[in-house]
Amino acid sequence: MNNKNKIILQTFYTFFVNGIMALMIGSIMPFIMEDYQLSYAVAGFFISLHSLGNLFASFVAGVGIYRFGRKKSIVVLSSLIALSYTGIVLTSYIPLLYVFFFLTGLGRGSVSNVNNAIINDIAVGKSSLLNLLHTFFAIGAFLTPIIASLITGAGYSWKVVVVLGIFLSASAVITYFIMKMEEIPDYSIETKEDVDDVIEEKEQDNLLPFYKSINFYVASALLFFYLGAENAVNGWLVTYFTDTGIVSVTYAQRLLSMLWVVIIGGRLLTAYLSRSFNPKTLILINSIGASVFFAILMSSSTALSVTVSLIAFGFFLAGIYPTTIASVGKVIKGSSSGMAILLAVAGIGGTIMPAVTGAVANVVGIAGGMSLITVSIILMLLLAIVLRYRANKEIQ
Template identity: 40%
Template sequence: MKTDKYNHIFLRCCYGYAVSGMAVLVIGAILPSIIAEAGISFLAAGSLLSGMAIGNLSASFLFPVAVSRLGKKRAIFLITLFAPICLFILSLLPPFPIMYGAMLIYGLVRGSITILNNSAVNDIYGGKATSKLNLLHCSFAVGAFLAPFITAIFMELGFNWRSVLYLILFLTAATAVLYGTMDESLLNENSVNKIKGKSKNDSQDKSFLKSYSFYGIAFILFFYLGLENCINGWFVTYLQNTGVMSTTYATALVSFTWLVIMAGRLICAALSTRLDKSTIILILSLGSAACFFLLISTKSLPLITASLLGLGFFLSGIYPTCIANAGPMIKGSTIGMAVLTAISAMGGIITPQIIGAIADRVGIVASIGVLYVNVFFVILLSIINYRKHHKKNQLLE
């Protein structure tokens, strides 16, 4: 009986994560229409993407406070209610400061869902949570695939971008209802207390703050998240402006990239039992660099299609593998994970706005070339991480 109730919570979390993926990717899919209709600059559009990333980061600090005062169920219910409100506000295209505020809160909702989902699955499944977490994260990729795909279909049928937004609005409202009606008593609140009880001991071990390897991983994620957020937010606009494909094709292509990302994550999970993490990170970095260089340098539609799908495949496993690679360094430290998350999140906040600012001067197609910097540093830091890991192993032998 309890297993059925656990599955009910798990399925609610999967639905919430899938809708979260849709809610994030739909912004990038409709961004060209918002820029054209609202008459905003690329810099302003980049600020909207950065605002969403800032809201996502702020959830790490605000959601735990809400949970401590309201409980998990009530906190996530009230926070997720803001998602449909934010989407409705965006559909009205109000003055820019209001749009920015809506995206900030929208990001907070996304971050809160991520925290709740991961903690809930860990709480109810304990030591058997690994396979469930893999399925949970795949559900996000499914939603991320569906959003641009649905957008492309709607536009092909003659509907405008607001129709897509209202559909996602309805789905996010359903998310709030599902979270608000889950059985909170099944969530193991003792695990939260245990974490709090260990926090003092964890915080005493801060040796990772003096470790170059720790910061190497953090800045791999810094440059990686900058690249990923720009792909999510800017690439429909970029592909449309290259002039080699229609808006519908560009939207659908970004959508199918997320199917490849889902497959890539499953393959990386399988490879993790055979290869060490630093090797996987290096392989993924080199593969993503090759695909990115091909994507930017060609005007051939088949090559652009293949390179974007390849880019999604190789980028897919970098984040989770880096987090796993940093695990032995931070040794479960809450501070360590907070520092790692903060440094990496800054890349996702800063980079889209830089691209937007440059795009106002030289155009979106030329400005995407700035991401060469991100790719270069991901490769460089991955090589250093690989060499340090294998040098350490040689010394131990």
């Protein structure tokens, strides 16, 4: 196996672990709320602090990479995942939990930033490889609720689930430590000559720099609403289903796993279709499907209708995030700030929506809080329409 393929596989593994830890909070939140006697508002704040950590990761990882290099930075930042989840297991002191939930997001967001940058640097603008990267994330996300339901269903504490995640997170840190990152193509802009080379290449392809590209801002806004919806769904879906009494907590956890099984299939299919279709067309089709079936999901009141609509929702949701990144991949090539801004804007959406959902749920109930996610998905759809029909305005 050549070094390039080894780096790709190592990146896929660390993103697989990142997917496991992404669904950890949503899978165990009902148990944390019960053990620590938390309200919807406080639990929602935990989820949002996790998302806020994701947001800050765009800046912290960027500065760390500039000062200390990519490898040293990601080894340190990814270790925060295992350390913060250890803190969540060991203490019930709410102010400390605020800090730990923030650090889980900071660690996970750093992994997301670095892994997306690694794959984009190896295969610039190829949505197929980015979709495969996010498929491994989806596999990890799929496994977490299943593992959680099996462990808690057997009568063990939710803390056993978290400890398992801690060991996997530690293995990801080791993987980064042994990864030969010096062999990754370096598109970072450090000198005037680098800047001139990137500008010249983009001019040859008739490309605007990212900060002059309207499509870049549309894609950023689209990811804002996408990640807001995804984080709120991941954080609140199990609680929503169990508190409304539609299904049991075990069935709800397995529904969350089923969602990510479908997302795996959807991302693989999107990776295949991206060879033949314009990525902006795929984004629009997926956004339409996700909007329709999430609306159906929110109006469902039986286990069968919830299951069917959730499967369809996950299928269409699957490829939106990686394909949107790939749609502006050439524009942000050579610019670490471009990727950081893109993911930071998405992170803001992921930070706001879970907290707003929890705050509204505290007043009008969890069903009312979840209905706000529909608004986010509709706005995502509108931006997908704009992005698609601006496809000929800028060459990307």
